[in-house]
Amino acid sequence: xxxxxxxxxxxxxxxxxxxxxxxxxxxxxxxxxxxxxxxxxxxxxxxxxxxxxxxxxxxxxxxxxxxxxxxxxxxxxxxxxxxxxxxxxxxxxxxxxxxxxxxxxxxxxxxxxx
Amino acid sequence: xxxxxxxxxxxxxxxxxxxxxxxxxxxxxxxxxxxxxxxxxxxxxxxxxxxxxxxxxxxxxxxxxxxxxxxxxxxxxxxxxxxxxxxxxxxxxxxxxxxxxxxxxxxxxxxxx
Numbered sequence: 001x002x003x004x005x006x007x008x009x010x011x012x013x014x015x016x017x018x019x020x021x022x023x024x025x026x027x028x029x030x031x032x033x034x035x036x037x038x039x040x041x042x043x044x045x046x047x048x049x050x051x052x053x054x055x056x057x058x059x060x061x062x063x064x065x066x067x068x069x070x071x072x073x074x075x076x077x078x079x080x081x082x083x084x085x086x087x088x089x090x091x092x093x094x095x096x097x098x099x100x101x102x103x104x105x106x107x108x109x110x111x112x113x114x
Numbered sequence: 115x116x117x118x119x120x121x122x123x124x125x126x127x128x129x130x131x132x133x134x135x136x137x138x139x140x141x142x143x144x145x146x147x148x149x150x151x152x153x154x155x156x157x158x159x160x161x162x163x164x165x166x167x168x169x170x171x172x173x174x175x176x177x178x179x180x181x182x183x184x185x186x187x188x189x190x191x192x193x194x195x196x197x198x199x200x201x202x203x204x205x206x207x208x209x210x211x212x213x214x215x216x217x218x219x220x221x222x223x224x225x226x227x
Contacts (some may be wrong), residue, residue: 033215042205043157043218089157092213101147101170102216104156 003059006105023089064108118219131195139208146189151203
């Protein structure tokens with residue numbers, strides 16, 4: 001059974017600082033997603049990572065995937081308050097030879113302090 | 115192109131009543147997924163459906179919960195005889211085909227009194 005773990009669960013950062021969120025998963029998968037969720041809102045897709053060594057960047061966020069280590073990272077550069085949210089990684093779970101659902105990590109609550 | 119539409123946005127039920135949650139996928143999407151989110155937790159997979167078929171219900175509780183996605187109309191998640199532990203946010207997502215990115219609705223917040 002696929003398990004997805006994120007750390008840290010809570011991250012308090014100062015504006016302007018850099019930090020990394022980690023996502024480990026237990027079995028082979030062919031895709032990994034990062035989502036953002038604001039309080040009381042739905043999930044917004046940030047990145048889709050499909051292959052080993054994939055790196056995607058959008059603004060101050062950069063995501064990478066190492067399928068051999070079963071590890072993805074979400075790196076935050078020079079944090080700003082607007083990045084405060086909960087970030088989830090989600091890993092595709094294979095069923096019958098194809099990915100049929102996503103298994104989510106526990107989430108990382110990011111609070112960027114001025 | 116409207117996104118994934120869920121209704122109601124908020125639903126209050128007393129213990130023992132039935133809850134029906136609706137989800138209309140994005141236009142052109144025939145794959146629907148239901149997830150449950152408890153306070154300060156991640157999303158837990160419940161069920162994956164295609165039109166008229168349940169593909170994977172491994173995350174659904176064995177009793178009181180059921181889901182359908184008929185040929186016409188929205189997908190329905192039905193919870194019979196609700197208990198306080200059913201209080202959660204229920205999110206629906208859709209995709210155009212298996213393995214594609216999921217698009218999430220705004221969720222239904224179920225509160226059981």
